[in-house]
Amino acid sequence: MLPSHQLLRSWLERTIQAKAAQGHVTDGLDAELAGLPDSYDALDAFAQKLADLPLRGDWPYVEPDEWDDILAECDPSRPAEPICQVDLADAARRVEAGFLASCCGCILGKPLEVNPSLAELRAAAEAVGEWPLRNYVSEEMLDALGRRHGSWQDTTRGNIRYVASDDDLNYAVLGMLLMEGPGIAMTRDHIRDAWLWHLPARWTFGPERFTLLKAGIQSLGDLAESDYHRWVSTWNPMDEFCGALIRADAFGYACPGRPRLAAELAWRDASWTHRRTGIYGEMYVAAAIALALVMDDPLAVFETALKYVPRRSRFHEETAANLDCVAAAGDWLDGHERIHRRYDRKATHCRVYQEVGTLINTLRFAEDVGDGIGKQVAQGNDTDSFGCTGGAILGAFFGPGHLEDRWLAVFNDEIRTSLSCFFERSLRAVAERMGRLPAKIAGEIAASGH
Numbered sequence: 001m002l003p004s005h006q007l008l009r010s011w012l013e014r015t016i017q018a019k020a021a022q023g024h025v026t027d028g029l030d031a032e033l034a035g036l037p038d039s040y041d042a043l044d045a046f047a048q049k050l051a052d053l054p055l056r057g058d059w060p061y062v063e064p065d066e067w068d069d070i071l072a073e074c075d076p077s078r079p080a081e082p083i084c085q086v087d088l089a090d091a092a093r094r095v096e097a098g099f100l101a102s103c104c105g106c107i108l109g110k111p112l113e114v115n116p117s118l119a120e121l122r123a124a125a126e127a128v129g130e131w132p133l134r135n136y137v138s139e140e141m142l143d144a145l146g147r148r149h150g151s152w153q154d155t156t157r158g159n160i161r162y163v164a165s166d167d168d169l170n171y172a173v174l175g176m177l178l179m180e181g182p183g184i185a186m187t188r189d190h191i192r193d194a195w196l197w198h199l200p201a202r203w204t205f206g207p208e209r210f211t212l213l214k215a216g217i218q219s220l221g222d223l224a225e226s227d228y229h230r231w232v233s234t235w236n237p238m239d240e241f242c243g244a245l246i247r248a249d250a251f252g253y254a255c256p257g258r259p260r261l262a263a264e265l266a267w268r269d270a271s272w273t274h275r276r277t278g279i280y281g282e283m284y285v286a287a288a289i290a291l292a293l294v295m296d297d298p299l300a301v302f303e304t305a306l307k308y309v310p311r312r313s314r315f316h317e318e319t320a321a322n323l324d325c326v327a328a329a330g331d332w333l334d335g336h337e338r339i340h341r342r343y344d345r346k347a348t349h350c351r352v353y354q355e356v357g358t359l360i361n362t363l364r365f366a367e368d369v370g371d372g373i374g375k376q377v378a379q380g381n382d383t384d385s386f387g388c389t390g391g392a393i394l395g396a397f398f399g400p401g402h403l404e405d406r407w408l409a410v411f412n413d414e415i416r417t418s419l420s421c422f423f424e425r426s427l428r429a430v431a432e433r434m435g436r437l438p439a440k441i442a443g444e445i446a447a448s449g450h
Helices: 003-021 030-036 042-053 067-073 088-112 120-126 139-143 165-182 188-198 209-217 227-234 248-251 257-268 279-291 300-306 314-327 332-342 355-365 369-378 383-399 405-409 427-435 438-448
Strands: none
Touching: 003 139, 030 042, 067 257, 088 139, 088 165, 088 248, 088 257, 088 369, 088 383, 088 405, 088 427, 088 438, 120 139, 120 332, 139 405, 165 188, 165 248, 165 257, 165 383, 165 427, 165 438, 188 209, 188 257, 209 227, 248 257, 248 279, 248 383, 248 438, 257 279, 257 300, 279 300, 279 314, 279 355, 279 383, 279 438, 300 314, 300 355, 300 383, 314 332, 314 355, 332 355, 355 369, 369 383, 369 427, 427 438
């Protein structure tokens, strides 16, 4: 069975819209698509054409996808690695704290994953006496909000018994498995094989599902013939959404004080499914986590991480502007307002720029990890994904002892991923495995002579 012509047309329509936003010449393409016959060959030829569109002559950005080209576009003043002396025992504890906090942030945000605004969340929480967010969400708050995610029965206060399955946590654990296995030798072949072995398609979305399905089809023949470039550049209309960014955690955890290596590992992972902003988002978050493990100035974490993405990219421009917004803000609500004012409040779920802005805003104004994940989720939009990523950064930055036990006690030391062939159910055991990554990668670096 092949996708319907109608479905393929909808993907191509979205691809044209994305290409226009990315600076490509798209004049007349909608009409050309409308005039094509219902033919798989004709639609695929059109998809190949979209992959190779020229940029507009007035497009001011330079946004490479390949590592050497990306590195050449990054700030040459970036610090050498490691940026400081790294205490691996301390790093291990901070990584464990980061992973545990990411679980809490994810579950806090999961029943709210319905693209809410801060104003909506605040009104609902105030209506039931739960503002500011200091605990997991109640059913009463969801009633006040008027909508809820389908996971609410496992993720609301009083109903939580374990860390419920979520794609964000799947990717954190999958990244851990890749770092435990090939480590710094990780290639796209390793990523492909890990995805085919562990990831159910229904637990993937957007570019992740597109790529996984392509790999699955190729696995019926010779996987050595996998055409990674075409997989990501065709039939992939959401290649700048946040699906790669939410996979950054383990690569940052593995590289305390080594933001360049964290960014490179994240690039290998992100370029498997994404392009341009989609790649840079994962690189940036991985670098930020690597820096949060060893730095004590929240804005410096994100300012330094920005040295590891192309300076002439839209991502760099938007993130630098959001850094300025947060630096000028008097509190987190002011920071949020400044960020969202830039996007005319039109930025929505799964988009990268404003969500990265909220991560910066959260870390600057968080009093501790619990306070921080509450602030992150309260900023709305993709609440579970950025609650998860925000938790990873917060835990890495603050370290152990900055998250009240009540946040974790409700899980009964149980995590339920939806990964195939991953059988560990102890939350503490998974956190400890995450905590061993810095020493493992440091050993590989030493053995390689770098």
